[in-house]
Amino acid sequence: MSRPFSLYMLVGNPVSGSLSPAIHNAAFRALRMRALYVAVETPQGYLSQVVSASRFWTKGFNVTIPYKVDVMSLLDRLDRSASLVEAVNTVVNRKGVLVGYNTDGEGAMRALEKNLGPISGMRVVVLGAGGAARAIVFSLVQKGCQVVVANRTVSRAEALAAILRKKLGAEIRIIGLRKRELKKALSGSDLLINATSVGMLPHPEDTLVTADMLSPEVSVMDIVYKPLRTRLLREAEKAGCRTVDGLQMLVYQAALSFKLWTRRDPPLHTMMRAAKRAAEGRE
Ligand SMILES: NC(=O)c1ccc[n+]([C@@H]2O[C@H](COP(=O)([O-])OP(=O)(O)OC[C@H]3O[C@@H](n4cnc5c(N)ncnc54)[C@H](OP(=O)(O)O)[C@@H]3O)[C@@H](O)[C@H]2O)c1
The missing domain is CATH 3.40.50.720 (NAD(P)-binding Rossmann-like Domain)
Incomplete structure (x- = not known):
């Protein structure tokens, strides 16, 4: 039987310029995981349908502009990181229960302390x-x-x-x-x-x-x-x-999301390299 496959996504509008697919897919490849991260451009009025579908199709997703606040009412639970800030950028699907987190603040702190x-x-x-x-x-x-x-x-x-x-x-x-x-x-x-x-x-x-x-x-x-x-x-x-620079925060918030979804240690160097390559338009 083939190994299970996991799908993750970015929900926002617009999402075409996002570096997140490059960062997460590089991490999945490095850890030889059967997983894919896709950007889902979600027009106004479709957020609740996309979130409903995510319960069946994904292990989790990121949320970006303009839905970080609107998505909260569509989730089952909020972690303290999200309820404090009143915004969600990461959702984990725990067997059909959607839990919202916010990794932006902690991502910024890790980027600062690392540097x-x-x-x-x-x-x-x-x-x-x-x-x-x-x-x-x-x-x-x-x-x-x-x-x-x-x-x-x-x-x-x-x-x-x-x-x-x-x-x-x-x-x-x-x-x-x-x-x-x-x-x-x-x-x-x-x-x-x-x-x-x-x-x-x-x-x-x-x-x-x-x-x-x-x-x-x-x-x-x-x-x-x-x-x-x-x-x-x-x-x-x-x-x-x-x-x-801003890539540092972007990669650390992504690494925190990755850990929440997969419970595996994120390959930070790989993620940083992929982010730089994508940011410099070399992909
Ligand atoms: N590196 C990362 O991981 C990361 C993560 C999230 C966001 N970002 C970046 O951070 C930036 C802000 O994102 P956000 O989600 O916080 O956006 P947001 O909620 O729309 O807030 C925008 C902020 O920028 C200010 N602003 C906009 N234009 C300005 C101008 N001409 N002069 C002075 N202030 C101005 C706004 O001031 P007012 O309140 O006066 O409008 C507000 O404080 C974006 O560039 C985004 O790409 C980076």
């Missing part, structure tokens, strides 16, 4: 208050970091501060994106994380922070990975800062 060493207690400025920023800020606060959130829409940052207060009893500071305000916050910080979409293709020359606002004591992570070397990372290098 910069321990981060607990650091003073961190996070640019952005959207979905990715929210997951990252929750994880930073749980690591005992002091967090300043700078966002274009201040009310969105205030909403994030309110859920953090309610769920973790934690306080963060909120600022806007004015250069003077940002520079002052950065001067007393250890780490800057860009969790906005600023700098992403098709606007690779955009950045909220330039070299003159940074000093070498501040490490800089950009979670944008298209392009890989964003303008922010180039500005940070100019200022002598240590940098972490």
Whole structure:
């Protein structure tokens, strides 16, 4: 009898530019697993049908924009990682019971610690208050970091501060994106994380922070990975800062999903190599 075959998928819209299939399929090949990861472009109005089908056809799936919040009501259970942040990026199918997790925040923490060493207690400025920023800020606060959130829409940052207060009893500071305000916050910080979409293709020359606002004591992570070397990372290098690119977080969140689905140790080097190759368009 042939060995069982497992199907995994990415549910979102659009998904055509995603690197996740390349990352997971490289991992399956490396571990000689009979499994395939496919991107399923899910038009508005089809999410519940795709999730229903996933109970029979898949062992689990990832969720991306715009469904990370909407998918929650279609699942049977939420892990604390998802219920805290109120967003799901990974679903595990346990014999027909769909359990939602969020690996974005923990993925970002692993990427930071792998590249910069321990981060607990650091003073961190996070640019952005959207979905990715929210997951990252929750994880930073749980690591005992002091967090300043700078966002274009201040009310969105205030909403994030309110859920953090309610769920973790934690306080963060909120600022806007004015250069003077940002520079002052950065001067007393250890780490800057860009969790906005600023700098992403098709606007690779955009950045909220330039070299003159940074000093070498501040490490800089950009979670944008298209392009890989964003303008922010180039500005940070100019200022002598240590940098972490967006592929690192992408691969670590994928590795955490892989472990949840398969219970096997993810082949990190293989996944990182596949992500780089796919990001550089060599696939
Ligand atoms: N590396 C990874 O693993 C990973 C994982 C998830 C996401 N990402 C990337 O992270 C980025 C954000 O994703 P998301 O899911 O958090 O998106 P989102 O929920 O739509 O949030 C977007 C954020 O960017 C800000 N923003 C957008 N355009 C801006 C502009 N012109 N000036 C200033 N701020 C601006 C928004 O500010 P307002 O609140 O004012 O609108 C908001 O804070 C995307 O580029 C995504 O590809 C990377």
